[in-house]
Amino acid sequence: MSLEELYREVILDHYRNPRRRDALAAPTAHAEGHNPLCGDEITIDVAVSDGTLTEIAVSGQGCSISQASASMMAEAVTGKTLEEVDTLTGQFKSMMGIGDGADPIDPERPGATLGDLEALQGVKKFPVRIKCADLGWTTLEEALSSD
Numbered sequence: 358m359s360l361e362e363l364y365r366e367v368i369l370d371h372y373r374n375p376r377r378r379d380a381l382a383a384p385t386a387h388a389e390g391h392n393p394l395c396g397d398e399i400t401i402d403v404a405v406s407d408g409t410l411t412e413i414a415v416s417g418q419g420c421s422i423s424q425a426s427a428s429m430m431a432e433a434v435t436g437k438t439l440e441e442v443d444t445l446t447g448q449f450k451s452m453m454g455i456g457d458g459a460d461p462i463d464p465e466r467p468g469a470t471l472g473d474l475e476a477l478q479g480v481k482k483f484p485v486r487i488k489c490a491d492l493g494w495t496t497l498e499e500a501l502s503s504d
């Protein structure tokens with residue numbers, strides 16, 4: 358299996374079996390994101406306690422890239438401090454070739470922090486889909502800044 362096929366499998370797995378869909382009992386922040394270019398929608402609830410993102414619930418509809426990326430993000434940020442979430446967000450955007458480049462990923466160990474999210478790096482080749490991959494992250498940033 359080529360790396361490209363492996364990445365496609367990871368994306369499809371998250372699309373078909375999205376993680377962290379269960380509604381939260383006591384969310385502390387909420388945001389809704391929309392990508393009009395593709396029709397993708399993402400709704401996020403988070404619970405933040407003592408500077409840590411303890412729980413997240415993601416729901417939405419749209420293309421496989423947008424939904425899979427949000428699912429991977431949900432897994433990656435759960436249990437992280439807000440500072441770590443911010444770094445991870447920067448690293449993801451760096452990988453996608455967007456953002457301010459303040460948090461570059463270590464080229465020696467790119468998977469050490471991003472995990473399954475690495476599967477999305479191929480999306481960079483399709484500029485119109487980058488917004489799909491980024492939607493969940495932008496929505497999360499919105500939720501956390503409204504907190």
Ligand code: ZN
Nearest residue numbers: 395397420489
């Ligand atoms: Zn899309």
